[in-house]
Amino acid sequence: MNYLLHILIFISIYSILSLSLNLLVGYAGLISFCHAAFYGAGAYISTLLMMKAGFGFIPAFIIAIAGSVLISFLVSLPSLRLRGDYFVLATLGFQIIFFSLLYNWVSLTRGPYGIPGIPQPRFFGLQIESMGSYFVFAAVLALFCGLFVYLIGNSPFGRVLKAIREDEVYTAALGKNVMLYKVKAFALAAGLAAVSGVLFAGYMRYIDPTSFTMNESLFIISIIIIGGTGNQAGPLIGTVLMILLPEILRFLRIPDAIAANMREIIYGLLIILIMRYRPQGIKGEFKFQ
Numbered sequence: 001m002n003y004l005l006h007i008l009i010f011i012s013i014y015s016i017l018s019l020s021l022n023l024l025v026g027y028a029g030l031i032s033f034c035h036a037a038f039y040g041a042g043a044y045i046s047t048l049l050m051m052k053a054g055f056g057f058i059p060a061f062i063i064a065i066a067g068s069v070l071i072s073f074l075v076s077l078p079s080l081r082l083r084g085d086y087f088v089l090a091t092l093g094f095q096i097i098f099f100s101l102l103y104n105w106v107s108l109t110r111g112p113y114g115i116p117g118i119p120q121p122r123f124f125g126l127q128i129e130s131m132g133s134y135f136v137f138a139a140v141l142a143l144f145c146g147l148f149v150y151l152i153g154n155s156p157f158g159r160v161l162k163a164i165r166e167d168e169v170y171t172a173a174l175g176k177n178v179m180l181y182k183v184k185a186f187a188l189a190a191g192l193a194a195v196s197g198v199l200f201a202g203y204m205r206y207i208d209p210t211s212f213t214m215n216e217s218l219f220i221i222s223i224i225i226i227g228g229t230g231n232q233a234g235p236l237i238g239t240v241l242m243i244l245l246p247e248i249l250r251f252l253r254i255p256d257a258i259a260a261n262m263r264e265i266i267y268g269l270l271i272i273l274i275m276r277y278r279p280q281g282i283k284g285e286f287k288f289q
Contacts, residue, residue: 002131005131005132005134005135006131007243007244007247008135008138008139009131009134009135009138009199009203010243011239011240011243012135012138012139012141012142012199013138013142013196013199013200013203014196014220014223014239014242014243015142015145015146015235015236015239016141016142016145016146016192016193016195016196016199017035017039017192017193017196017220017223017239018220018223018224018227018235018236018238018239019145019146019149019192019232019235019236020035020145020149020188020189020190020191020192020193020196021035021189021193021220021221021223021224021235022149022224022229022230022234022235023149023152023153023161023185023188023189023192024185024186024189025221025224025229025286026165026224026228026229026230026231026234026235026284026285026286027152027153027158027161027162027165027185027229027230028161028164028165028181028182028185029164029165029166029286030080030087030182030185030186031087031088031091031221032088032091032186032189032217032221033088033091033092033095033214033217033218033221034075034091034092034094034095034098034217035189035193035217035220035221036095036212036213036214036216036217036220037071037075037094037095037098037099037212037217038068038071038072038189038190038193038194038197039193039194039196039197039200039212039216039220040098040099040102040197040207040209040211040212041064041067041068041071041098041190041193041194041197042064042065042067042068042193042194042195042196042197042198042201043064043197043198043200043201043207043211043212044102044109044115044197044201044207045060045063045064045067045068045194046060046061046063046064046197046198046201046202047060047115047118047201047207048108048109048115049063049064050118050119051115051117051118051119056122056123057119057121057122057123057202058123060198061195061198064194064197064198065191065194065195065198066191067194068190068191068193068194068197069187069190069191069194071190072186072187072189072190072191073183073186073187074094075090075091075094075186076182076183076186076187077183078090079091079094080179080182080183080186092214095214095217096214098212099209099212099213099214102209102212103209109209110208111209112208112209112210113208114206114207114208114209115206115207115208116205116206117205117206118201118202118204118205118206118207119202120134120202120205121134121137121202128202134202134203137199138199138203141195141199145192145195146232146236148192149192149232150232152188153231153232157181157184160176160181161181161185162230163176164176164178164181164182165230165286219242219267222238222242222267222270222271223235223238223239223242224238224281224284225238225271225274225275225281226238226241226242226270226271226274226281226282227239227241227242227281227282227283227284228280228281228282228283228284228285228286229280229281229284229285229286230280230284230285230286231283231284231285233283234281234282234283234284234285237282237283238281238282241282242267245263245266245267246263249262249263
């Protein structure tokens with residue numbers, strides 16, 4: 001039972017990540033390779049506030065979201081002046097900078113040693129201790145985040161983002177401040193990614209920089225490429241598929257040394273097949289060009 005709850009918790013965490021990245025990729029048409037940085041910012045900010053500054057879970061949770069949003073401005077304001085491949089490279093550069101800071105700022109983040117003993121969430125007199133209670137907590141947060149993204153996607157703001165995705169020049173000609181909309185989309189995506197980071201840190205009770213590398217950003221964007229973007233169903237389908245795939249290999253009793261490489265090969269093949277035969281993903285509406 002604990003094994004099943006573990007899988008469900010990770011599906012909840014990555015559902016929030018994929019839905020948040022979908023705001024950028026699927027709605028605004030911005031392909032970002034630094035989403036793991038915002039994920040890590042949420043985890044580290046909340047952890048450091050609770051362990052070094054004595055904050056409770058709720059204040060640390062809120063500040064982690066706000067901190068991730070502020071960091072998004074440092075990325076989006078200069079990067080969004082670039083377009084196409086140059087924008088992708090800018091986000092890639094920020095991801096590398098963020099990982100380097102986590103890894104080398106040992107006095108604050110403990111670098112490669114990581115931070116153990118992270119407190120479990122506690123709020124309003126409730127202590128989230130068991131895996132069952134943590135799954136309920138993570139699932140409820142994922143549900144609220146999913147509802148939030150759904151409301152954004154179906155709001156006038158979401159429709160403007162889709163217009164920017166389809167034709168940025170035409171959208172600007174209609175009097176819309178394209179840059180402002182993109183910055184807001186980046187901030188919303190970063191804030192939601194921070195929620196996943198807080199959940200991850202509270203569940204694992206240990207974090208280190210290797211959980212927030214470029215490979216993690218690639219994994220998150222692979223989820224939405226395979227599942228699809230521009231709606232709610234695609235990222236959720238991609239999340240379930242990509243989280244369950246390694247577990248299927250485990251049941252086939254493939255040795256761990258081989259399974260890790262096999263998993264990467266399968267991910268790569270899936271992306272190639274999707275881009276060749278169904279560029280909008282399994283259940284998406286936005287086609288990658």
